[in-house]
Amino acid sequence: MKTLFQKILDREIPTKLAHEDELCIAIHDINPQAPVHVLVIPKKPIVRVAEATAADQALLGHLLLTAAALAKKLGVAESGYRIVINNGRDGGETVPHLHVHLLGQRPLGWPPG
Numbered sequence: 001m002k003t004l005f006q007k008i009l010d011r012e013i014p015t016k017l018a019h020e021d022e023l024c025i026a027i028h029d030i031n032p033q034a035p036v037h038v039l040v041i042p043k044k045p046i047v048r049v050a051e052a053t054a055a056d057q058a059l060l061g062h063l064l065l066t067a068a069a070l071a072k073k074l075g076v077a078e079s080g081y082r083i084v085i086n087n088g089r090d091g092g093e094t095v096p097h098l099h100v101h102l103l104g105q106r107p108l109g110w111p112p113g
């Protein structure tokens with residue numbers, strides 16, 4: 001069974017693309033929790049950060065640098081933003097294909113709920 005994000009990567013489900021390169025895509029979240037809420041999704045189907053290996057080190061770095069570049073592009077680099085990776089049930093993960101949330105353009109509370 002393909003995950004939701006694999007279907008989006010395979011262009012079976014339409015999405016609002018914010019970025020694409022050879023290693024990842026970034027899409028606007030369908031249920032945004034902040035005015036800027038983008039998901040950076042590796043094309044490689046890593047299930048979650050806990051399943052990543054040393055071979056994924058450069059890719060994981062690429063996802064973070066892409067999120068930071070998107071923060072600049074989307075105008076939240078100055079005001080600040082949050083990068084989140086939900087891992088597993090208690091972490092709030094709902095789609096078992098690794099993704100990095102970029103949230104910004106409003107003050108974000110801490111600790112998270």
Ligand code: AMP
Pocket residue numbers: 004013015027028029030031032039085086092093094095096
């Ligand atoms: P997580 O809960 O960390 O697994 O994040 C999954 C995210 O995917 C949630 O923020 C959802 O709102 C988002 N999402 C679900 N379906 C879609 C979709 N079709 N397009 C864009 N984002 C989606």
